[in-house]
Amino acid sequence: MAQKTNPGRFFEDFTLGEEIVHATPRTVTEGDQSLYTALYGTRFAVNSSAEFARSLGLGGAPIDDLLVFHIVFGKTVPDISLNAVANLGYAGGRFGVPVFAGDTLSTRSTVIGLKPNGNGQTGVVWVRSTGRNQRGEMVLDYVRWVMVKRRAPGTDVSATHDCPPSDLPKAVDASDLVVPTDLDARGFDFALSGEPHAFEDYTPGERIDHVDGMTIEEAEHQIATRLYQNTAKVHFNQLEANGNRFGRRLIYGGHIISLARSLSFNGLANVVRVAAINAGAHANPTFAGDTIHAWSEVISADALPGRTDLGVLRLRLIATKNRAAADFPLKDADGKYLADVVLDLDYTVLVPRRG
Template identity: 60%
Template sequence: MMKTNPGNFFEDFRIGQVIRHATPRTVTEGDTALYTALYGARFAVQSSDAFAKAVGYPRRPVDDLLVFHIVFGKTVPDISLNAVANLGYADCRFTRPVFTGDTLSAQSEVIGLKETSSGKTGVIYVRSEGFNQHGELVLSYIRWVMVRKRDERSQVGEQSVPQLAPAVAPTAFGHALPQIAGRQWDDALSGSSARWADYSAGERIDHVDGMTVEEAEHMLATRLYQNTAKVHFNQHSEAKGRFGRRLIYGGHVISLARALSFNGLANAFHIAAINGGRHVAPLFAGGTVYAWSEIVDRQPLPERQDVGALRIVTFATCDRPCSDFPGKTDQGHEDGVILELDYWALIPC
């Protein structure tokens, strides 16, 4: 009987396989404080019990991306311990608020497998789900990750790439939060007077600020989420790897971009869904992250007059301010772009 876990390799997965992940995690006030220390997020609903109660929550909810990272971290030992790279996300839905004191657990289903042309690795598609202590779904997302093969000569069984919807429909997430008392929403305290009607499709917002990533910060973040992927925390092994040093967890970049987006999107208080995401290039300690966003759609929510939805595509860059809005061209992404994230955010009407 093997007592230790070397992680799964590409050959160990099969389509339809369901994996229950170890180590449920109770979210504490310390987790939320450390998350704020790492990224400096300033959204009022997640920062203030008084503000959250005034607009309709029982108390301040946990930041959506902290929920994502904790659930993601549960999946790493089984899904991506032997990963080469996390490639993308789709159909991510935040289905229920999470509060401190809630305990999160996770499970994943393998929904696709595809060997790469080199024969040395393969891409695994999984749908991962996070649940609270009552068994209620709080988060569901698809991701695909390139994983090493144990034996490059091994034969691969059934292969299939799932068809993924280009976006989550706004009808899917209107129930995910309480009715918001818009008249109690204090623009001065939230940091902006811009509401749903003040944004328009095609509008671009330079979030102006930059944040330099220190080695200690991304290491703390990786451990906070109990993310055990070698590429993020083991310099001894990664010194001989592809980049010669530890790679910053892609979710760290997402949280940095989200925190930076406060300057221009301060009232976009809830991420309802992530339509798709791609880590365009790696980030290493010492790099400075900037971000800009484009509003690509604006939709009312069925049967709700309190909030509307903005579809936002945010680009994060390394060591490149975003006043010229670097992004994606016909030839690919421009130099310096490290993240492209397409998501729906809810904002008071």
């Protein structure tokens, strides 16, 4: 009669190079996409309309890229971050083949870095996690690192070399992006999509205030996080939260990413695809009742090798809580995030060229 429940892994339980098979696979359906729409109000044309997607050569409307991210990520939580103290960062996130309703996603992770912290209480674990569909095709591949508690105090670990892993890119290169086979944006209908702006209209350094704001309710973030089968307990258990330093359930950081991206429609309506997540910081925690605003900065605008129909925008997406974003809030004079900045995401999208 062994211990039946999952206590989560502690720092000592990870081995460099080990591959972890995450439970449980998940078939993504139109119902999931409906819920995603209802939770964030997203309306990017290619994900909203099967007809629009077909006009670009796709077989139907792909599942929203960030819904794919959340599902692939959610699988890793019971094995990687159940005893995490902090979610430290993301790097090298690349979206692969598009996901369509009916596809089944599963995730595996490889431990690529381990570093005990000097305090002897925690260590940092780097994992590369790969989500695949039922045909084994990569749908998302990314690195994240988390600070995890030790089971017992100490500082030594069998393998601590290569930390942070030396091949972590600062950003995914345009030539490494996966462009869905058959995607052809030459006939892109800017009127149906919502805005007249094409790739050529965006300039590095340009800042866009996305204007609108959205207030989060407890039921909403809980419904979202459970949809992703993310089991991190800090999001669901108020009884336990009564004893934490906030006295509140924490909102899953990915919920803020999706809210901010949905708000970004106002100014970035014509994004065809999220192609990469280069880096990300959850700068401050959010709670139910917070109102989220967002703004974006164009980091760079690059050609997509071999293509005249699509360009690559690398964007910085900033979300705030309880503060409008018209003045582009970010950091204070000391380079610290302002207290009302909650997200700083570096990601890459494909946008149609005017041609």
